[in-house]
Amino acid sequence: MRLDVLKAMNAARRERRAGVMVTRFDDGSQRFVEASGFAADPLGERLDQALRMGKSGALALDGVEYFLTVQAPPPRLVLIGAVHISQALAPMARIAGLDPTVIDPRTAFATPERFPDTPVVAEWPDEALATAPPDRYTAICLLTHDPKIDDPALVLALRADCFYIGALGSKKTHAKRIERMRALGFDDEALARIHAPIGLDIGAVSPAEIAVSIIGEVVASLRRKPLRTEGRAP
Amino acid sequence: MISREDDVLAAAEAWREAGRGVAVATVVETWGSAPRPVGSHLVIDADGDFLGSVSGGCVEGAVVEEAGEVIATGAPRMLEFGVADETAWRVGLSCGGRIRVYVERLD
16 A cells, blocks of 8 residues: 555545545555546546445456545534533444534533533534534534524534434424424425434433434434435535 | 544554554455455554454454565565365354455555
């Protein structure tokens, strides 16, 4: 493996840019192609396919054997609300290979003491997400029960093509949420993307159990189907 | 925290930059029940230190051994492991699957 190629791939990952490393087995030659450069690459279409599936794999083409190493950004989990469920969810997310961030403008909740090892941002969601905009490798959980805090995050999530959006609250709470979002111009297709009530139905009771049900739902959304494609209209 | 494929490749870069001889092993094909998916990495240095996994522990020892040769000679190798392997008693996959592992030096 060429060090310069590995460096290019590692740098892309740090900056959350997707790409594919191409290795030719016959001559050992190697290159890293960023997603933005697929169109100009002779294998572009195959690279795009591999990235969409999110799977590294061997490729035989015209008698030549290649290996494609897919580099997709690590999935991010944005937790709106520095609440009890988030305290259980953040460490579980890390173990599952997700990068959690907690956002809550209420400074009494958003403290490092309550969230060791997890980045906590004590700002309003629209401010906090402006510096790290959600992308299609991002999952967002709305956990505050407070529309003032949850709604701005939900609007951004719906516009940003996140692979998962979950919202805590009863069916009644969710019906009101849907009404508010519809008033902002979101259609049924967009609103159907919200998982509510949040989490898989495993009969969870405690905050930690609810966290388990949410992690299960996030993983299902990530793995069961290819990630949503880029370029959805806002 | 459990190391992920990206941490493993970041470590490979750091080890090489620190002047260590480094080999990268990648699972390039699997048949049947295999413990680690295609694209999984094991990073090995000249002293036999390693990070990541290609089989969840079954054949790492053999890969690390081969990696020493790859680091020394610079020639990449394709390794294959499975229960049908004649060395199965030593380094086979107990799960019954077969895997192909590409080992290359980081230059």
